[in-house]
Amino acid sequence: MPIDPHYETVIGLEVHSQLRTKSKIFCGCPNIFGAEANTQICPVCAGFPGVLPVMNREMVNMAIKTGLAINGTINNFSVFSRKNYFYPDSPTGYQISQYDLPIVEHGELFINPEGQSKKRVGVTRIHMEVDAGKSLHEGIVGASWVDLNRVGTPLLEIVSEPDMRSSEEAGAYLKKLRAILRFLEVCDGNMEEGSFRCDANVSVRHYGAEEFGTRTELKNLNSIRNVMRAIDYEVERQIDIIENGDTVVQETRLWDANNNSSRSMRSKEDAHDYRYFPEPDLPPLTIEQSHIDDIRARLPELPDDMAKRFQDEMGLSEYDAGVLTASKEMASYFEIANQVVTVAGKKNAKATANWVTVELLGRLNKNGLEIEESPVSATNMGKLVALIQSGDISGKIAKQVFGFMFDDGGDPEQIVKEKGLKQVTDSSAINSEVDQVLAAHPEQVEQYRGGKTQILGFLVGKVMQATRGKANPAMVNSLLKDKLG
């Protein structure tokens, strides 16, 4: 959206991602979502007297993986700290987190905002911490209930540098970060369920100014779209304040998606004093370099590497490669489809990419579906492209077949066979159709022979019409030319 051109927006994002470990961060309870309230808890989760936290190694490994995936420094020595505050859904009265010595620092992420070139965003740090429970208020009168199931869910807090300059860049950052976490299989990235949460720090300043403006922190952003809308709203709000000669107040603001606005939650003065200090129940975490190297060696291919491979080895454009690696599901769909085409001996990654990004994504978007919900399976998509490549059907017929596949599912080879859509490549069959068309259109034949060669297209069309599109257009072309010769 258009923003006052005299101002520059500065955005930094804090993302909390829940890790998909088998058990919780400090106890053996299962780490699952959606169970009946207070059924997935033990004395450790409930903060009972005398119980102690024990660190989940799987979480540490996931944190290292994530750090490596964003080119971060993995600290061989990191420390857990307690962040103290009273809240009904925080059973111990403190959150175990990392403060001055986090596990990862100095990372970076490359984003591809639409219509812009690639841009680097710094990742200040990633630290490990524990999620809190949930207070339930809805439908309860005169009380609040507390569900502690979520207590102990491992979280990575990923803090960016204030490197983003528009809501589009913020959106692109979140999409890229989410893709990386999904490629790593450490987080499912579901913002609605809260497994991938984002707070945005936003400020504005006059272009050319060196100092940052006063920032506000935006919370309650439960989708990437809401993050972007909330940022745009906040930027306008701050510019209005400055234009009116007032000053922006440092505060935390809560986004209200229903009213498309935000309201102040607490000011800087009301901010908690968290009284951080090193967690005495957990020794500092030391990580051997060899362990880090081991994890590095087993890292899966990441979106940027994959996009580069698609360009280098398959000759795809940077844009197509970017689209096809936007999510793990997208990439795997394309790779399966492309594999089917290749196995059929008709290797053509560009054509496959084109079909996936244009036809399939177009239809999916129109129907509000995600790639993993596609009615056309990756295998069938590959078969369809292979049919085109082998000349069994024309591109035009393929679109018809794709339509059937999208609406009713099914194998394109079978659809082509059942509906008799196979391209006619038998020259004698085409020959007779050509003869009939020439006989029925003597006027046009005269015109062609008189030098008006562009009339050929009309005649080709007539033959194609007569064969209901199944004739091989190249053969029709050459036969006509021969006979008119």
Place this chain on the structure above:
Amino acid sequence: MFSDPTVLSISQLAESLKKRQISSEDLVNSFLERIERINPEVNAYITIDRAGAIKAAQDADNRLDAKQGGPLTGVPIGVKDLFCTKEVRTTCGSRMLHNFIPPYESTVTSRLKAAGAVMLGKTNMDEFAMGSSNETSFFGVVKNPWDLTRIPGGSSGGSAAAVSAGLGVAAIGTDTGGSIRQPAALTGITGIKPTYGRVSRFGMVAFASSLDQAGPMTKTAEDAALLLQAMAGHDPKDATSIDSPVPDYMASLNDGLKGRKIGVPEEYFATGLSTDVASVIEEAKKQFQDLGAELVPVSLPTTKQAIPTYYVLAPAEASSNLARYDGIRFGYRCENPQDIKDLFTRSRAEGFGSEVKRRIMLGTYVLSSGYYDAYYLKAQKVRRMIADDFKAAFTKVDLLLTPTTPDTAFKLGAKTDDPVQMYLSDIFTINVNLAGLPAISIPCGFSRDNLPIGLQLIGRPLDESGILSAAHAYQQATEWHTRKPVL
């Protein structure tokens, strides 16, 4: 066979139990009878688990009959009321937990029970282990069996009084700044605080997590070795427990003192030491020399930093550890809370006693932004210097010998209005916790008014064997530990 089995040590009883000269059930009944008679005066126990103790004794007898018992099988002990015991109320000496029944068992008590020990009940203590006199308990003061007008020391005052008064063969205590050794000294018993991490803290209600350590309180060093053997060892449920094998403490118990170098830190004999304690310790030093030890003067210059350092760090951790007592999931909850803030503040205001509140406020203050560097961070640095002081001393000597306390047990109520004077009674024990070292207090004489005096032996990290064998050698040559109060 015995006119009064309650005066015997574990090692004496174990033999009779093994030979079936006495049954564990009879033994337990003797103790329960004695507790019934004497506890109302001393107030050493908060909860007596009569049914549980008899059931456990019967199980122990079955094992002993089948010749499957170990040295602790059938031995009745008291357990400080901050070890969580499954289905047995665990109060921590506080109104806050007056109704708390844990659904789990601490590692220490489960190991002791697995070794056959029988828990008679839960012993009294300063509220949340905060105190040096056992006067802060919600369940009333504990009295010193040697003089019922005096304090038994704290915070493990109930455990100390129970052993001293024969209300248990032994007891388990915890020590954050001296809470095993100081009451052991003031009641004339033996008490060892192991190296930090030697004994699991799982299921021990936390006071100051980086300092808390459990240990046995017994009649003799030999008994302490037997109990520690069962308690010590790595626990996957406590990330701070040390993963190193536990040596056989009995095997080295008779190693003797010959050729051992024992350091005597001059700072512990400077001002503040009572003349009775000074002269008794002087005698004990001679005894150690007579037994073949070489006494070496050493210096621990950071000794006087102990109290201020401890009273920054321990309350800081406590202020956070005690945040979980909010009236929501367990423990005391105020009546008719108006809202969540009222529920929090009133439950805590009514549930905690004044010493606990004092330390929560102190701890909150030193961690607050703007004060953290000046207090908490500085105290952490001093803590490192204190540890370095000990490390340097241990390059020259094998053990350190000091008085456990500057004076004998004081009168009930004498220091309740003066917290600083109260805190100073732990001046010789606190640095050992800050450095994470093992130390034992053993009886070494009496004052002119017949109050017990304790001597402290401090060892290198994980050298429990060394201090136990030194204490044992001393006890083989003296009889201070065999004296009992008349009740």
